[in-house]
Structure formats: C-alpha cells, structure tokens
Amino acid sequence: MTPTPMIELSHVSRLFDNAVAVDDISLQINSGELCVIVGTSGCGKSTTLRLLNKLISCSSGNIRIDGEDIAGLDAKLLRRRMGYAIQNTGLFPHWSVERNIGVVPTLLGWSPEKIKARVHELLELLSLPYAEFAHKFPSQLSGGQAQRVGVARALAGDPDILLMDEPFGALDPITRDSLQNELLRIQSQINKTIVFVTHDIDEALKLATRIVVMDKGRIVQHDTPANLLDRPVNEFVQSLLGQNERGLKRASLEPVKTHMQALSGDLPEHSVNVDDTLRQAMSLMYWHRTDILCVRDAENHAVGLLPMRALLDSPTA
Ligand SMILES: Nc1ncnc2c1ncn2[C@@H]1O[C@H](COP(=O)(O)OP(=O)(O)O)[C@@H](O)[C@H]1O
Ligand SMILES: [Mg+2]
Known part of the structure; x- marks a missing residue:
C-alpha cells in the first residue's frame, strides 16, 4: 500500500511581476519524512516553503496538506498547524524565551498550566534547561541557543508539519553540526513531517530522507541521498555534489x-x-x-x- 502523502504539490507555479519563481513543480512528501530542498540562491526554495503555509499563494496549481486542498483553508488556522523556523529566528526581543515559545499554544487557547508544561518539555528536548533559560530574553542567548528556541517555538503547538528555512545558516560550523545532530535526534523521537530548506548540499545529505534539488524554479531531481550521489540526473546535480568529493560524501552515508x-x-x-x-x-x-x-x-x-x-x-x- 502506498502511503497517503502528508504534503502534495501538483503543478504549482508562482510568479512575481511576471518572473517565474516556482515553475510547475509537483512533489509528494510522506508523513514522517525529513525532506530537504536544496539549490543555489534564488532558485525558489523559500518561495516553495511559503506556498505551503500560505504566506504567499500559488499563481497556478494546487497544494494538499493531509489530503485537504489548502486553497479553501484559512491561512492563519493552517499556519497554526505547521511550525515555521527561519534563519534569524524571528523571536520577539522584548519577550522571554518562555513567552516566545508559548505564542502558538496561546493562540490555540491552551490553559496557562498546559503551556508551561509544554515549554518545559520543549526546552528539555532541545537541551536548554528550563530553570536556566525560560526567563532569559533573546539578546541574552548565543546564536545556537536562540536557534534552538526558534525550533522549540515552531514545535510548540505540536504541529504535524515543521517547515524550516535555512534555520542553521547563520551559525558557525561546530554549532551547526551539533544542531543538525539534535534535529536528527529530535526527529527520531517526535517523527514529524519536516520540510527543510538549505543551500548546503552536505547539510542536505546528512539530514534528508529524500532530497529535492531545485534549479531556476524547477525540481531537477527528487531522490534519496545515496541515489542522488550514485545517479545524479545531469551536470547541474553533479556539480552541486562536487565531482571530486563524491566518493567521500557517499562514504559518509555508509x-x-x-x-x-x-x-x-x-x-x-x-x-x-x-x-x-x-x-x-x-x-x-x-x-x-x-x-x-x-x-x-x-x-x-x-x-x-x-x-x-x-x-x-x-x-x-
Ligand atoms: N516577495 C517577492 N517579490 C518579488 N520577487 C520575489 C519575492 N520573493 C522571491 N522573489 C524572487 O523569486 C525568486 C526565488 O526566490 P526565493 O524563493 O527566495 O529563492 P531561494 O530561497 O531559493 O534563495 C528570486 O528571483 C527572488 O528574487
Ligand atoms: Mg531562501
């Protein structure tokens, strides 16, 4: 039996001032997958992500989330069902970590006790002890800690889907590596459907169950990390993988x-x-x-x- 896809894009395009940002993409992402969209700057990755939570609308085509066409859904309600974590975290600077994480649960009408318990649970999940971090403000956090809080906030309302747009892009390599490992550990515990955008092919190979390679608004290849390395469909994918490093990247998957x-x-x-x-x-x-x-x-x-x-x-x- 083929699983019902959690996310399904069918011939989706998006124009900005007559320029095509996303060009006729069709894609299925199954429940529990960690799908990584990778490609060079300007290829349409962030636009694709924003189409999923209706921050922008499709010019043509349609998107189904858990079987439902999102065209007919209220954007605000849809967004509460999906976590969204971005590069510069977007934390409210004058709010404590606890209040920042509690944004969506508050909107969902949870009781203060339930919100507090959830914040506690998420901070522990992200290796930020509650007593130490709940009452800090964003300016008192390191880049890596702020990014963890951003991820905790995205998970707060217990959404089925987590959208992440270059969430670790601004971090130093060591912090980035440890957050990638954290994400893999967390995913093995919570098993969400994650769509993760990056321009870093090594990050994609490390995290993804399947990788979507985009170029100029189109999907060039959608495959597992191993298949991508073994059978890149064209020179663009080959060059993205780095010809000379291919063997070592493949050996990292084994x-x-x-x-x-x-x-x-x-x-x-x-x-x-x-x-x-x-x-x-x-x-x-x-x-x-x-x-x-x-x-x-x-x-x-x-x-x-x-x-x-x-x-x-x-x-x-
Ligand atoms: N709000 C916008 N208005 C006009 N053009 C946009 C807008 N958002 C994105 N674009 C254009 O769409 C293309 C794809 O952008 P984007 O999805 O942000 O790329 P990526 O995230 O892969 O770097 C780019 O050419 C970008 O300039
Ligand atoms: Mg982007």
Whole structure:
C-alpha cells in the first residue's frame, strides 16, 4: 500500500511581476519524512516553503496538506498547524524565551498550566534547561541557543508539519553540526513531517530522507541521498555534489557496521566505532598509516575488523 502523502504539490507555479519563481513543480512528501530542498540562491526554495503555509499563494496549481486542498483553508488556522523556523529566528526581543515559545499554544487557547508544561518539555528536548533559560530574553542567548528556541517555538503547538528555512545558516560550523545532530535526534523521537530548506548540499545529505534539488524554479531531481550521489540526473546535480568529493560524501552515508568482518587473530592497534561512517574509517586509516582497524561498540568491546579492502565490498546489510 502506498502511503497517503502528508504534503502534495501538483503543478504549482508562482510568479512575481511576471518572473517565474516556482515553475510547475509537483512533489509528494510522506508523513514522517525529513525532506530537504536544496539549490543555489534564488532558485525558489523559500518561495516553495511559503506556498505551503500560505504566506504567499500559488499563481497556478494546487497544494494538499493531509489530503485537504489548502486553497479553501484559512491561512492563519493552517499556519497554526505547521511550525515555521527561519534563519534569524524571528523571536520577539522584548519577550522571554518562555513567552516566545508559548505564542502558538496561546493562540490555540491552551490553559496557562498546559503551556508551561509544554515549554518545559520543549526546552528539555532541545537541551536548554528550563530553570536556566525560560526567563532569559533573546539578546541574552548565543546564536545556537536562540536557534534552538526558534525550533522549540515552531514545535510548540505540536504541529504535524515543521517547515524550516535555512534555520542553521547563520551559525558557525561546530554549532551547526551539533544542531543538525539534535534535529536528527529530535526527529527520531517526535517523527514529524519536516520540510527543510538549505543551500548546503552536505547539510542536505546528512539530514534528508529524500532530497529535492531545485534549479531556476524547477525540481531537477527528487531522490534519496545515496541515489542522488550514485545517479545524479545531469551536470547541474553533479556539480552541486562536487565531482571530486563524491566518493567521500557517499562514504559518509555508509556505516562501518555493514562492512566489518568477523574478529580473528590479534586485534589491530587502532579502532573505529561501529556507528562511525566509512568516511571516518578512511580518515583514521590514513591518519594512523594503517590498512586495518578494530571495530568497537559503545562499551569499547571489540566487535569486528575493518580491513581497507572491505571498504570496497558491497554492504552486507
Ligand atoms: N516577495 C517577492 N517579490 C518579488 N520577487 C520575489 C519575492 N520573493 C522571491 N522573489 C524572487 O523569486 C525568486 C526565488 O526566490 P526565493 O524563493 O527566495 O529563492 P531561494 O530561497 O531559493 O534563495 C528570486 O528571483 C527572488 O528574487
Ligand atoms: Mg531562501
């Protein structure tokens, strides 16, 4: 049985002053997916996202959310069913973190006790202890903390859908990396349908269940990260992926686990974690000038061997 898509765009276009920003796109996103829209600046990513929550309207075509055509839905009510997190967070500067996160629940008419409990839960989910952060103001937060609050606010009304427009774009690489990991962890717990926009292909490859590549308002390819790397449909997608880096990006999608061999003989001197990627294993081999690693689990027990040769084998699972 094919699942009913949570989000379905059918021949959607949007013009601005006769210029086409989004050009006849059709797309289905299933419930629980983390769909990443990637492409160069000006290709229509943000416009696509804004069409979904009716911040702007379609010039033609239609959009269904959970089976319902949004043309007939009230924009404000629709927006309360979808979280929206953007690059510069859009937090109200004179409101505390708690009040900022409570915006949508307040609009939804929740009781003060229920709102407080929800804020508490979300701050903990985003690794911001309530006692420390609830009463701070946005100016008292670091960039990464403010972005976490922005994500908490987007999740506050418990929407089925979360729209994220370059939410980590302004952060330094280390903070960005940790927020990406947080998002993956949170998604494994809450299982929303997420549409995430970025111009960073590495961010897309790391986060996405499926990636939508856009160019000049059109969808060029819609595929899993692995398929995109294995079978880019044209030169544009190839160049976006970076010709010389393709092998390493592909190796980052492959876990050590599916390539390791059974233990035998002496344990190699250097180790890799079973949940690391082949890219990390290759880096360790190069660094230690060795062609074999011991694979260890989270408790540091040896669970297998990874000879360099095994990197070239097809995955075993
Ligand atoms: N409100 C607007 N008015 C006029 N043109 C716009 C508006 N929003 C976007 N555009 C144009 O539409 C195109 C796509 O923009 P956008 O969706 O913001 O791109 P991206 O998010 O991929 O960088 C660009 O050429 C942009 O200038
Ligand atoms: Mg944009």
